[in-house]
Amino acid sequence: MSLVGKKFPSIAVDAISEMGDNLKINIFEEAVNNNKKVLLFWYPKDFTFVCPTELHAFQAALPEFEKRNTIVIGASCDTNEVHFAWLNTPKNNGGIEGVTYPILADTNRNLSNILGILDIDSTEYSEETDSVIIEGSNVTYRATYLIDETGKIFHESVNDMPLGRNVNEYLRMVDAYTHIQTKGEVCPANWEAGKEAMSADRISTAEYLSAN
Numbered sequence: 001m002s003l004v005g006k007k008f009p010s011i012a013v014d015a016i017s018e019m020g021d022n023l024k025i026n027i028f029e030e031a032v033n034n035n036k037k038v039l040l041f042w043y044p045k046d047f048t049f050v051c052p053t054e055l056h057a058f059q060a061a062l063p064e065f066e067k068r069n070t071i072v073i074g075a076s077c078d079t080n081e082v083h084f085a086w087l088n089t090p091k092n093n094g095g096i097e098g099v100t101y102p103i104l105a106d107t108n109r110n111l112s113n114i115l116g117i118l119d120i121d122s123t124e125y126s127e128e129t130d131s132v133i134i135e136g137s138n139v140t141y142r143a144t145y146l147i148d149e150t151g152k153i154f155h156e157s158v159n160d161m162p163l164g165r166n167v168n169e170y171l172r173m174v175d176a177y178t179h180i181q182t183k184g185e186v187c188p189a190n191w192e193a194g195k196e197a198m199s200a201d202r203i204s205t206a207e208y209l210s211a212n
Helices: 027-034 050-060 062-067 080-087 110-115 167-183 202-211
Strands: 012-016 022-026 037-042 070-076 103-105 122-126 131-135 142-147 153-159
Touching (some): 012 080, 022 027, 027 037, 037 167, 050 062, 050 070, 062 167, 080 103, 153 167
Antiparallel strands (some): 037 142, 142 153
């Protein structure tokens, strides 16, 4: 079920800073209390393969997100201790040394379960052990959420495990949403900052299509 247009769940999650400080972060409150947009991206596991390429890509784009009044936060279901070990592993050894944004440690899977982004094929109740048996990795897909200054989700996307994200697309999404907020116009396909947008009416659409 899509969460676009809804408020992001207001729930505090364990997290760690680049310096190893243990934190509690509520994404909804980060957006509302700081009057900023938030980009929250989930990845499956620390010390894996596609994941560090994404964390470094978001780090490289961090100044661009900051220019756009946007906070970047990573997230997985690994522990703070594992996150910190990865943060202290050099880039040339597959680590994420140099990443400066906080990373959530959703070890109890409370938030990822609410978002519905866990890799679970099936669940089965066992009477013998009085427990639920899960089939699947029970780690998150590559889910991304863009949240506005009111805590509303204005974009969500979910990639399968092998598919890395295009970070520039999220910058474009932030630009487009900010244009809508400030100009009251809508953004057509392939719109980029500085390009022509449209009014939300039939005449404006016809004029745009004629010119393009």
